[in-house]
Amino acid sequence: MSTTVEKIKAIEEEMSKTQKNKATSFHLGQLKAKLAKLRKELVTPSGGGGGGAGIGFDVARTGVASVGFIGFPSVGKSTLLNLLTGTHSEAAAYEFTTLTTVPGCVVYNGAKIQMLDLPGIIEGAKDGKGRGRQVIAVAKQCNLIFIVLDVNKPLTDKKIIEAELEGFGIRINKQPPNIVFKKKEKGGITITSTQPLTHIDNEEIRAVMSEYRIVSADIAFRCDATIDDLIDVIEERSRRYIPVVYALNKIDAITIEELDLLYRIPNSVPISSEKGWNVDELLEMMWEKLDLKRIYTKPKGKQPDYTAPVVLRMGQNTVEDFCRSIHKSIIDSFKCAVVYGRSVKHQGQRVGLQHVLEDEDVVTIVKK
Numbered sequence: 001m002s003t004t005v006e007k008i009k010a011i012e013e014e015m016s017k018t019q020k021n022k023a024t025s026f027h028l029g030q031l032k033a034k035l036a037k038l039r040k041e042l043v044t045p046s047g048g049g050g051g052g053a054g055i056g057f058d059v060a061r062t063g064v065a066s067v068g069f070i071g072f073p074s075v076g077k078s079t080l081l082n083l084l085t086g087t088h089s090e091a092a093a094y095e096f097t098t099l100t101t102v103p104g105c106v107v108y109n110g111a112k113i114q115m116l117d118l119p120g121i122i123e124g125a126k127d128g129k130g131r132g133r134q135v136i137a138v139a140k141q142c143n144l145i146f147i148v149l150d151v152n153k154p155l156t157d158k159k160i161i162e163a164e165l166e167g168f169g170i171r172i173n174k175q176p177p178n179i180v181f182k183k184k185e186k187g188g189i190t191i192t193s194t195q196p197l198t199h200i201d202n203e204e205i206r207a208v209m210s211e212y213r214i215v216s217a218d219i220a221f222r223c224d225a226t227i228d229d230l231i232d233v234i235e236e237r238s239r240r241y242i243p244v245v246y247a248l249n250k251i252d253a254i255t256i257e258e259l260d261l262l263y264r265i266p267n268s269v270p271i272s273s274e275k276g277w278n279v280d281e282l283l284e285m286m287w288e289k290l291d292l293k294r295i296y297t298k299p300k301g302k303q304p305d306y307t308a309p310v311v312l313r314m315g316q317n318t319v320e321d322f323c324r325s326i327h328k329s330i331i332d333s334f335k336c337a338v339v340y341g342r343s344v345k346h347q348g349q350r351v352g353l354q355h356v357l358e359d360e361d362v363v364t365i366v367k368k
């Protein structure tokens, strides 16, 4: 019997040999769905272990957000952790110096952010090479990933790392596809779309549905989706949408002309971990991608305290979240909140618990 990895290889080969046209689209759709299922099996084996973080990989999470470092061996991940956090993670000129997760912490804009230095990964990591799966599993739980690249190495390394993360269900710098998918008891498959679908046809959709043994469902496309987008929505629970910043390291070893070219890569920051060059820009981009909100509390009749913001996590940005992060008992005596800043039309506006706050808002809680 062939292994999951062998089965994946066989399907990938078959797909590369199959031209996409009307006659083959059902078959191709089926292959894509099969591939997605095999990949899931690979990263979450039924026997336990393998997919999850193993001993030495899982660390206690602290801070309001976490950033995982992913890259090939010796690109300078540990040197970067040491520079940013002042932690000591062994850095050396030989590959696989780091063998476990090494946590560090930076305080930026008043927010405590955990940084996780990870072992280097190699091509094929997602298919079980080295300890790549454990490493990527840690990154999958992070709020942001730094893909660290050595600028002296071929830029194709970027694509390889991206493919490793993608194969593990991580979607980079991407929003979930705008497709509403609802399984039903009966009634067959209903497909609607708000715009023409230029990448998929009904045959492919039918193939994917039959592969997942879904007989009845409503599928509403609100974007020009691909078949992979549809599979991502069906496999929703095993997908994570994570922002990525490319840390292009070791720029001390290249020319100004080469550096100019690097600046054209989206979501990237050229740095030198060894010389400490351009770290500010890296942290700025980190902050932007983490989308954290600093909220200043203003006790009634006093000036706001600008030294100690309450930092709200990504997606937790209502007045209620703010109250809970101070103390859960506040909710019981909450009457309203008076807000100054970008989230309100009128400064000093009174709002309720469901009001969504913006970065740097000033809030006074009024009690009953």
Ligand SMILES: Nc1nc2c(ncn2[C@@H]2O[C@H](COP(=O)(O)OP(=O)(O)OP(=O)(O)O)[C@@H](O)[C@H]2O)c(=O)[nH]1
Pocket: 071, 072, 073, 074, 075, 076, 077, 078, 079, 080, 090, 091, 092, 093, 094, 095, 096, 097, 098, 099, 118, 119, 120, 121, 249, 250, 251, 252, 253, 271, 272, 273, 274, 275
């Ligand atoms: N020139 C230059 N060398 C660097 C830079 N950053 C790291 N290095 C060197 O690159 C080598 C590897 O650095 P590490 O920090 O151990 O790399 P790593 O990615 O953590 O490596 P593994 O843990 O083995 O995966 C060391 O010899 C570092 O001194 C840099 O910005 N410029």
Ligand SMILES: [K+]
Pocket: 073, 074, 075, 091, 092, 093, 094, 095, 096, 097, 098
């Ligand atoms: K190393």
Ligand SMILES: [Mg+2]
Pocket: 077, 078, 079, 090, 091, 097, 098, 117, 118, 119, 120
């Ligand atoms: Mg290291």
